Amino acid sequence: MTIANIAHQINEEIRDKELRLIGADGAQLGVMSAAEAQRYADEAGLDLVKISPNAVPPVCKLMDYGKFRFEQAKKEKDAKKNQHVVEIKEVRMSPGIDIGDFNTKLRSAQKFLAEGNRVKVTIRFRGREMAHTDIGKNLLLDFAQQCAEVGVMDKEPKLEGRHMSIFLGAKSNKPGK
Numbered sequence: 001m002t003i004a005n006i007a008h009q010i011n012e013e014i015r016d017k018e019l020r021l022i023g024a025d026g027a028q029l030g031v032m033s034a035a036e037a038q039r040y041a042d043e044a045g046l047d048l049v050k051i052s053p054n055a056v057p058p059v060c061k062l063m064d065y066g067k068f069r070f071e072q073a074k075k076e077k078d079a080k081k082n083q084h085v086v087e088i089k090e091v092r093m094s095p096g097i098d099i100g101d102f103n104t105k106l107r108s109a110q111k112f113l114a115e116g117n118r119v120k121v122t123i124r125f126r127g128r129e130m131a132h133t134d135i136g137k138n139l140l141l142d143f144a145q146q147c148a149e150v151g152v153m154d155k156e157p158k159l160e161g162r163h164m165s166i167f168l169g170a171k172s173n174k175p176g177k
Helices: 034-044 065-081 099-114 127-146
Strands: 018-022 028-033 047-052 059-063 088-093 118-124 151-160 163-170
Touching: 018 034, 018 047, 028 034, 034 047, 034 059, 047 065, 059 065, 088 099, 099 118, 099 127, 099 151, 099 163, 118 127, 127 151, 127 163
Parallel strands: 018 059, 088 118
Antiparallel strands: 018 028, 047 059, 118 163, 151 163
């Protein structure tokens, strides 16, 4: 739900018999009729906005509604800008991978984890390699252990058809964790 799109009742849309009015400075102006509250708003050159419709009596505030909506939209945009979307990156290997290639794959996975993404490490078995899935499992566990300083293993190695895979998640670098 977006903050800027919340529909507030303003000015003449408010038809309650009595309501509690809050001034633009946050001071309580008391309980009064909607017409009287509207008169206060007109004198101040502000809008009468119902901010708490479920209260008894409903609470209204004097404010510049256009400026209020602009501020809310701006806050929402800033919040969206600071979000990081976590992607799942995939690293593929075979059970007979050589140490140099293994280290190259390891470095790229560590880079992905350092950026805050999740990594899916997959080993594809072909032909007779299916008889030696334990080699692949050991390779994946070794891979996860070498990534331990930047990531944690989310799921144990799992064989699905001819592919065995694990998921690595980035370690949170937030203080207090």
